[in-house]
Amino acid sequence: MIHAYQVVVAAPYVAALVLLVIPGYRLGAIANVAASALTFGAGLWLMVSERVVSDYAIVDEFNIVFIVINTLVGFTTALFSASYIGHEIETGRLTPNLLRFYHAMFQAMMGSMNLALVANNIGLMWVGLELATLITVVMVGLYRTPQAIEAAWKYFILASVGISLAFFGTILIYLAGQPVLGEGVPAMTWNLLQAAASRMDPAILDLAFIFLLIGYGTKVGLAPLHAWLPDAHAEGPTPISAVLSGLLLNVALYALLRFKMVVAGQPAALDPGPIMIVMGLVSLIFAAFMLYQRRDIKRLFAYSSIEHMGLMVFAFGMGGPLANFAGLLHMTMHSLTKSGIFFAVGHIAQAKGSQRIADIKGLSVTHPRLAVAFALAVFAISGLPPFGVFTSEFLILTTTFARDPWLALLPAFGLLVGFGALLMRLQDTIFGEPVGPAHRVDASSVPLVLHLLLVLTAGIYLPPVLVAWFQRAAELLG
Amino acid sequence: MNHAYEISHLLAGVMLVTSFALLYQQRVAAVLNTFAAQSIALALAVAWAAWSQGRPDLFITALIALTLKGIVIPVALHRTVARLGIHREVEKVVGVGVALMVGLALTGLAQALLFKVTHGTASHAREELALALAIILLGFLMMIVRRNAVTQIVGFMSMENGLILAATGARGMPLVVEVSVAFSVLIALFVFAVFVFRIRERFDTIDIEALDRMRGDRR
Numbered sequence: 165m166i167h168a169y170q171v172v173v174a175a176p177y178v179a180a181l182v183l184l185v186i187p188g189y190r191l192g193a194i195a196n197v198a199a200s201a202l203t204f205g206a207g208l209w210l211m212v213s214e215r216v217v218s219d220y221a222i223v224d225e226f227n228i229v230f231i232v233i234n235t236l237v238g239f240t241t242a243l244f245s246a247s248y249i250g251h252e253i254e255t256g257r258l259t260p261n262l263l264r265f266y267h268a269m270f271q272a273m274m275g276s277m278n279l280a281l282v283a284n285n286i287g288l289m290w291v292g293l294e295l296a297t298l299i300t301v302v303m304v305g306l307y308r309t310p311q312a313i314e315a316a317w318k319y320f321i322l323a324s325v326g327i328s329l330a331f332f333g334t335i336l337i338y339l340a341g342q343p344v345l346g347e348g349v350p351a352m353t354w355n356l357l358q359a360a361a362s363r364m365d366p367a368i369l370d371l372a373f374i375f376l377l378i379g380y381g382t383k384v385g386l387a388p389l390h391a392w393l394p395d396a397h398a399e400g401p402t403p404i405s406a407v408l409s410g411l412l413l414n415v416a417l418y419a420l421l422r423f424k425m426v427v428a429g430q431p432a433a434l435d436p437g438p439i440m441i442v443m444g445l446v447s448l449i450f451a452a453f454m455l456y457q458r459r460d461i462k463r464l465f466a467y468s469s470i471e472h473m474g475l476m477v478f479a480f481g482m483g484g485p486l487a488n489f490a491g492l493l494h495m496t497m498h499s500l501t502k503s504g505i506f507f508a509v510g511h512i513a514q515a516k517g518s519q520r521i522a523d524i525k526g527l528s529v530t531h532p533r534l535a536v537a538f539a540l541a542v543f544a545i546s547g548l549p550p551f552g553v554f555t556s557e558f559l560i561l562t563t564t565f566a567r568d569p570w571l572a573l574l575p576a577f578g579l580l581v582g583f584g585a586l587l588m589r590l591q592d593t594i595f596g597e598p599v600g601p602a603h604r605v606d607a608s609s610v611p612l613v614l615h616l617l618l619v620l621t622a623g624i625y626l627p628p629v630l631v632a633w634f635q636r637a638a639e640l641l642g
Numbered sequence: 643m644n645h646a647y648e649i650s651h652l653l654a655g656v657m658l659v660t661s662f663a664l665l666y667q668q669r670v671a672a673v674l675n676t677f678a679a680q681s682i683a684l685a686l687a688v689a690w691a692a693w694s695q696g697r698p699d700l701f702i703t704a705l706i707a708l709t710l711k712g713i714v715i716p717v718a719l720h721r722t723v724a725r726l727g728i729h730r731e732v733e734k735v736v737g738v739g740v741a742l743m744v745g746l747a748l749t750g751l752a753q754a755l756l757f758k759v760t761h762g763t764a765s766h767a768r769e770e771l772a773l774a775l776a777i778i779l780l781g782f783l784m785m786i787v788r789r790n791a792v793t794q795i796v797g798f799m800s801m802e803n804g805l806i807l808a809a810t811g812a813r814g815m816p817l818v819v820e821v822s823v824a825f826s827v828l829i830a831l832f833v834f835a836v837f838v839f840r841i842r843e844r845f846d847t848i849d850i851e852a853l854d855r856m857r858g859d860r861r
């Protein structure tokens with residue numbers, strides 16, 4: 165009997181192999197959508213199927229949240245990409261062969277992220293996350309412009325530093341688990357490590373967590389390890405920016421949270437909470453100020469991703485059922501909204517033939533419907549009601565306020581600073597005299613509208629089933 | 643039993659010495675030769691661990707380290723350097739003296755950190771791990787203080803050598819050694835195919851300085 169989690173991991177990899185041999189990019193794009201739809205179906209199926217704990221795979225309430233978001237956004241991004249990427253051939257930025265490679269790599273990346281999410285083995289999880297990272301490095305360099313190559317090189321160097329530190333941390337966790345659980349596979353298995361954490365040497369766990377925090381924190385995009393993130397978002401194809409911000413950062417955060425659960429099981433080890441609170445706040449406030457100086461629209465939203473990842477890390481650092489619930493909700497809302505924004509940015513870049521904010525004036529005159537959709541998406545990400553991001557940010561701030569009123573001032577300040585920057589930039593792009601060319605946009609607006617509707621619905625009414633499910637996941641997080 | 647650890651320490655020590663040697667080489671060709679020597683020392687260390695721990699699967703790791711990192715990659719990089727006609731001298735961000743002093747401090751840090759933390763585990767494992775961490779940190783240092791793309795790649799691969807040493811030092815660690823070797827293959831291919839040639843194509847140089855001119859927002 166095949167279990168849903170096997171489909172979630174295997175389907176994208178099989179699809180990647182098939183896509184490598186499919187001639188013609190139109191057929192490839194359709195096959196890409198079909199494979200992503202299949203994976204999303206399997207992700208939904210996972211919600212109702214039995215929970216799994218085996219030597220190599222784990223499916224619990226906590227990682228299902230991540231898997232469903234991952235497969236959903238993977239599917240909508242494939243949909244967006246199918247209608248978007250043909251344009252890149254017309255403008256000569258990509259060749260049909262490169263596009264075939266792109267589709268195959270897209271599926272391989274989805275498969276690797278899903279592998280990292282279902283792995284019950286810390287080594288296997290590392291492999292999944294690193295494979296996904298290396299594939300995105302190649303994707304970022306896909307256009308082969310000097311800027312793209314520089315971005316890919318910077319990403320490669322910083323990611324490889326992250327890879328190495330995370331791997332050394334993984335070895336240290338194994339060393340901590342080995343005297344308790346014995347040599348071999350058990351000392352690398354999540355659920356066993358978590359159960360046995362109280363008997364492990366706290367000093368080794370401390371050191372391991374520091375390495376893992378820096379290693380995986382580089383991938384989450386926490387300041388001061390974020391330098392790769394804006395370049396990688398700006399220079400790669402837009403669907404990849406959507407997946408980077410919406411998904412890959414989440415998967416890295418997931419790895420960090422799993423290790424936090426292990427270390428938290430040993431009371432004598434250092435408390436991961438305060439470290440995460442500080443790193444989260446630094447990223448949040450730093451990124452909020454950086455938003456003001458951006459000239460490139462994709463860089464702008466890349467910094468906004470750093471800001472929101474910082475807020476999530478802050479929430480998870482606070483810990484406890486309420487803050488964890490708020491953090492998980494914020495992660496979901498951010499994934500949906502941010503990938504939606506990158507879809508809109510893709511439309512704008514096609515309409516204006518440029519990513520520079522100065523070139524995107526007067527959108528409301530030339531492309532009124534696109535301007536409205538983009539404005540709504542930016543309202544959503546800057547935390548205005550009635551969108552879901554408002555709900556989650558409000559929850560994070562109120563839980564913090566209940567515990568420590570002074571501490572709540574800092575994230576509130578960061579969010580306000582970021583809010584101002586986003587509205588200023590929104591005004592620059594929407595209003596004013598139109599400049600430059602105004603092309604017709606071919607890309608489909610269905611994924612963008614779908615994401616906006618989901619975020620709006622979540623902001624107005626969260627179904628009790630969903631709330632109960634997130635609460636169970638938040639409790640697992642401790 | 644005792645001399646088993648002494649031999650593995652000796653080989654790990656040789657690797658550490660080559661890490662320092664990588665920092666003071668003046669010519670790219672010498673950097674590549676030193677890296678090859680380090681990889682051969684790694685292959686011997688892994689082979690010794692395979693024999694003394696009775697884990698035949700580690701011999702595969704040793705063989706891959708020997709052929710790929712000891713021979714194929716250095717030879718290929720030598721040819722790349724010759725064909726592209728890039729600078730034969732190592733371009734430095736800081737001088738040799740400063741780099742060596744920082745390297746020494748990092749090695750001391752690695753020893754102090756791990757000895758302090760791992761007092762519970764068996765002594766041979768922690769000494770091996772401390773040496774491995776020193777090699778990893780020196781690899782980082784090399785990536786930071788050397789400017790040229792080829793020397794940065796060598797710094798990265800030397801860091802990987804340290805990681806593989808650490809993984810073999812952790813007794814009975816499953817799966818990961820094989821996987822990390824697979825990764826070094828992947829990364830090596832990736833580095834060659836994607837970067838060296840594309841950077842050449844675009845800039846007629848593989849000096850990272852040329853890339854840095856494109857830094858920041860487009861204006």
